[in-house]
Amino acid sequence: RDLSSLSPGDTSVLAGLYGPAEAKISKELPDRAALEVLLRPKVGLPGVLERSREQLLRQTCEAVVLGVLHPRTAISLVLQVLSDAGSLLSCCLNAACMALLDAGLPLAALFCGVTCALQPDGTILLDPTARQEQESRAILTFAIASSDRKVLMATTKGSCSVEEVSDSPGGVWGVGFTHRGPHRTLLVQMQQCLAAAQRAADTIFQFYRDSVRRRYSKS
Secondary structure, three states, rough: EEEEEEOOOOOEEEEEEEEEEEEOOOOOOOOEEEEEEEEOOOOOOOOHHHHHHHHHHHHHHHHEOOOOOOOEEEEEEEEEEOOOOOOOOHHHHHHHHHHHHHHHHOOOOOOEEEEEEEEOOOOOOEEHHHHHHHOOOOEOOOEEOOOOOOEEEEEEOOOOOEEEEOOOOOOEEEEEEOOHHHHHHHHHHHHHHHHHHHHHHHHHHHHHHHHHHHHOOOO
16 A cells, blocks of 8 residues: 655645555456546545546546556555645646555656636636636646656536647647637637646656655665
8 A cells, every 4th residue: 555645735635555456356357457546525425526537537547557567456546635725636636646656556657637727817827726716717627648748638617628639749629619719719728728737747747756756865
């Protein structure tokens, strides 16, 4: 078992990773490890929102974990929300990556989560608080890989929706709008959110490196 905690601002998440361990026959996969992600709210039982976020977290982790090196095993990642003052999903992503890293699991790359808030006036806020999220036109959360800053996952909440994030240079987005008038303006704003998130990822990856260095430093 390996435990990691992350507290950016006033949002705090505790991550516990268990495995690779023997998998139940019903969950065993012959060619790779079976990865399970559980998200526990601060109070009460998990609901629809937690289940949806569990799927996003699992898909992101599966994109980087080299599960083929541990076939027929089970890996469980449990995320316990201690406090939520905004940008919770990105905090969960970062806590998940640190737990994978601390556990020494083989990874194709690291990843980090970044949340952007698109304000009504077009201003972009990174790592918004809960109040700023409520006042925003849209909330966008990205999972970004350390290799080439590739987008592993993107999700939105608000007055716009992302259909896909392409892998083309510059991170050009495909969204459910035409490219005329205000729709094109929104597309540009969303592209700016992605660019800001990719820049912010550099700081988070440096934080990972510093954390590992401090943990394993002989001094």
